[in-house]
Amino acid sequence: MSLRDQSIVVGITGGIAAYKAVELLRELGRRGARIRAVMSRSATRFVGPITLTGLIGESPVVDLWDPSYKGEVHIELGEWADAMIVAPATMQFIASAAHGFADDPVLATYASMRGPRFIAPAMHTRMYERAATRRNLALLREDGVGIIGPVEGPLASGEIGLGRMSEPNEIADALERALRGTEDLRGRKILISAGPTYEDLDPVRFLGNRSTGKMGYAIASRAAKRGADVVLVSGPTTLPSPPGVETIRVRSAIEMHAAIMERREAADAIIMSAAIADYRPEAIAVHKIKKSEDLTLKLKRNPDILRELGELRGESRRPVLIGFALETRDVEASARSKLEKKRVDLIVGNEAADGFAGETNRVILVDHDSADALPLLSKADVADRILDRLLSIFER
Numbered sequence: 175m176s177l178r179d180q181s182i183v184v185g186i187t188g189g190i191a192a193y194k195a196v197e198l199l200r201e202l203g204r205r206g207a208r209i210r211a212v213m214s215r216s217a218t219r220f221v222g223p224i225t226l227t228g229l230i231g232e233s234p235v236v237d238l239w240d241p242s243y244k245g246e247v248h249i250e251l252g253e254w255a256d257a258m259i260v261a262p263a264t265m266q267f268i269a270s271a272a273h274g275f276a277d278d279p280v281l282a283t284y285a286s287m288r289g290p291r292f293i294a295p296a297m298h299t300r301m302y303e304r305a306a307t308r309r310n311l312a313l314l315r316e317d318g319v320g321i322i323g324p325v326e327g328p329l330a331s332g333e334i335g336l337g338r339m340s341e342p343n344e345i346a347d348a349l350e351r352a353l354r355g356t357e358d359l360r361g362r363k364i365l366i367s368a369g370p371t372y373e374d375l376d377p378v379r380f381l382g383n384r385s386t387g388k389m390g391y392a393i394a395s396r397a398a399k400r401g402a403d404v405v406l407v408s409g410p411t412t413l414p415s416p417p418g419v420e421t422i423r424v425r426s427a428i429e430m431h432a433a434i435m436e437r438r439e440a441a442d443a444i445i446m447s448a449a450i451a452d453y454r455p456e457a458i459a460v461h462k463i464k465k466s467e468d469l470t471l472k473l474k475r476n477p478d479i480l481r482e483l484g485e486l487r488g489e490s491r492r493p494v495l496i497g498f499a500l501e502t503r504d505v506e507a508s509a510r511s512k513l514e515k516k517r518v519d520l521i522v523g524n525e526a527a528d529g530f531a532g533e534t535n536r537v538i539l540v541d542h543d544s545a546d547a548l549p550l551l552s553k554a555d556v557a558d559r560i561l562d563r564l565l566s567i568f569e570r
């Protein structure tokens with residue numbers, strides 16, 4: 175891993191995780207980056223600026239009014255750096271940055287950055303889950319800011335929860351991925367399915383499930399950003415088509431089956447994240463079904479698309495096949511059994527209880543040799559991890 179030739183400005187704001195910023199500076203240094211630092215006033219109460227000076231060989235900027243600066247130091251830093259990472263980013267910083275405030279050294283530098291900006295949020299779970307924080311993070315995301323973490327773990331309060339800053343090496347990895355230009359999937363054709371299917375009963379009713387499609391859309395969006403040609407076959411969702419992705423909307427499992435089969439041969443990889451109904455009503459009533467006494471529905475098996483793809487592929491290694499296993503228990507064992515049964519390369523197992531419909535996901539990546547349990551991550555981060563694995567399968 176390398177950040178050689180990258181100039182990175184590290185912004186530190188005032189939370190207990192500021193002590194980990196020291197380790198981040200060392201990690202970035204180890205990877206070959208040129209580093210400068212800027213601190214908010216409250217950050218200096220958690221770590222001494224002298225500690226940073228010792229580490230990076232230059233004093234961090236702590237006061238924009240310091241008369242020893244020849245010009246406007248925040249502008250100069252914004253020009254000098256290839257990227258900025260704010261770690262930790264407090265609730266206060268996130269709110270200020272989202273609304274364009276620039277009244278401290280970190281904010282002013284952040285505001286004047288020419289290159290990409292990243293933040294690693296850190297705060298107590300309740301603060302992280304506040305509607306205000308969610309709104310502000312959504313604004314930053316819209317502005318193109320890279321958000322790294324947070325993760326779940328022990329907090330300063332002694333409780334365990336979501337809000338802990340990502341580990342310095344994870345932050346450095348994410349920066350590397352982002353700065354690599356990461357067109358690492360350029361030229362690869364990836365077919366992705368997402369969302370639920372709706373199996374119609376009559377003109378007004380259907381059998382469906384609670385899938386929102388967010389995970390599959392996140393994979394499509396990240397794959398497109400990483401240069402792949404992406405076709406997304408989506409069941410009914412309210413999500414907009416991700417930029418640069420060709421989205422095909424379908425409704426039922428049968429329609430999804432047809433759409434996937436039609437495009438199968440052109441694909442280098444197929445990622446089946448859709449929650450496809452295993453059954454459909456045997457017949458769709460032409461008119462609305464009227465109520466009477468108890469009603470018995472007769473259901474018919476839907477095709478298992480992934481299994482069929484595995485069979486069609488036979489002994490060949492293309493397309494790469496990745497499936498999901500959403501379970502309410504025994505995730506790893508079920509994922510492993512689906513891996514064998516459907517003859518695929520990787521199964522992403524996740525527990526239905528852990529944020530099925532939320533913004534985050536905790537998954538375990540199961541292949542023929544290993545099982546890699548990831549921490550609770552944003553769906554975009556999970557998407558990147560899955561795509562990292564896909565890349566290594568391509569390169570095998």
Ligand code: CTP
Nearest residue numbers: 446447448450452477478479480497498499500
């Ligand atoms: N899948 C599929 N076609 C179906 C059902 C599922 O292609 N008719 C795919 C999903 O997109 C997912 C994987 O298969 O990638 C696992 O789906 P899941 O419903 O968990 O597995 P099943 O094979 O239905 O197993 P079971 O119902 O026994 O848990």
